[in-house]
Amino acid sequence: MLQKTKKILGFFGLFIILSSYCLAQEIVKEKSPPDYIRTIQLFGESEFSGTPILQLGQKLSIRFDDVNGDEADYYYKIAHYNFDWTPSPLYRNEYLNGFDDIRIPNYENSFNTLQLYSNYILEIPNEDTKGFKVSGNYIIEIYNDDDEMVFSRKFIVYENIATVKVLTKRSRDLKYINTKQSVQFEIESSSEILKNPNRTVKTLVIPNNDLNQAITDLVPQFTIANKLMYKYDVESSFYGGNEFLFFDNKEIRSATANIKRAELLDIYHNYLYPDVVRANRNYTYNPDINGSFVVRNLRADDSNTQADYVWIHFSLECYEPLGGGEIHLYGNFNNYTFDESTKLTFDEIKKVYTTKRLFKQGFYNYKYVLVKPDGTIDPGFISGNFDETENEYVVLVYYRAPAARYDRVIGKGTGSSINISN
Incomplete structure (x- = not known):
């Protein structure tokens, strides 16, 4: 009986070990933010936001807005990952010089804007987190007061050896x-x-x-x-693919080359000129910033806290059958992800696909892509593909x-x- 019990316990222990190993090897994905977290920007070497790639010893900068504007407290944690984005076996003190799980102390409330928000700024190194000891894949996780993860973003640190x-x-x-x-x-x-x-x-x-x-x-x-x-x-x-489309609403009160009209309701609404399918047209060079965006307000001293939020209205003339798929906006403005705010719906009266999304004032690249029923995307369905x-x-x-x-x-x-x- 004792020998049988030992076998059962041994099998149970092996099961626990294998289960823990499988769990530890799970490929991590970034957590998308809730609606009240907007305009997440991470900067490494590039002046444009996106997935930062920075050399070991360089600064990592993170900005985001909380449009609740209630001066909530947020905390950050940093984890190291393998090439395939499974957790690495390194302990925190092996890859991080200093501490994490620290409150983000630097924030400012918006000034002279119709949409109230709090703009949070985190820079590493700082007095608590001195920097990174090793290169590799990393994820920074932002938590609220209840220790619930609000969102996470990937970044990569490299050594200049090769x-x-x-x-x-x-x-x-x-x-x-x-x-x-x-x-x-x-x-x-x-x-x-x-x-x-x-x-x-x-x-x-x-x-x-x-x-x-x-x-x-x-x-x-x-x-x-x-x-x-x-x-x-x-x-x-x-x-x-094709060059990204763009809009620039650094002046939200008036029409521009890309904005057909502006309207003030609760906050400003900007209506873009209708876009068309470019897949069946010849390629035309149009300078872009490869899907990225820049926050700016023409009348502001500090666009980070004085740029307002605007409802941008998109419309697309598309008569191609979608095969059960959906048309979405695509760009670095939301880390190349899809949600209800990027989905276009067909307007039976105007006979165009439309959507609106809240953007902070600035210069934005975007394009339209077809999301197939299996979740894969066809980036050239609307834009076309050109060498x-x-x-x-x-x-x-x-x-x-x-x-x-x-x-x-x-x-x-x-x-x-x-x-x-x-």
């Missing part, structure tokens, strides 16, 4: 030569790091700061001296030495398709 050269080529497949762009790159580093790269080196190719569309796990095709060569065509290709489109690609190099416990990011390279070649 040199990454990035080139953009047209597809060698004649079927896609006018619609796709292939990202080719080479990694140069010390011979020690480049030993057995198929097992120790991983790569991440990110288009226009959109982690959702990134390509992972390309292995080097061959080596030349101390260089790893990635000359893929199909495996590293992206549909070119001439200017896109920015970032290549990150991850390295895990034999017997190491975490994935380092040892290099970053950037390339633009503005110089695309055959």
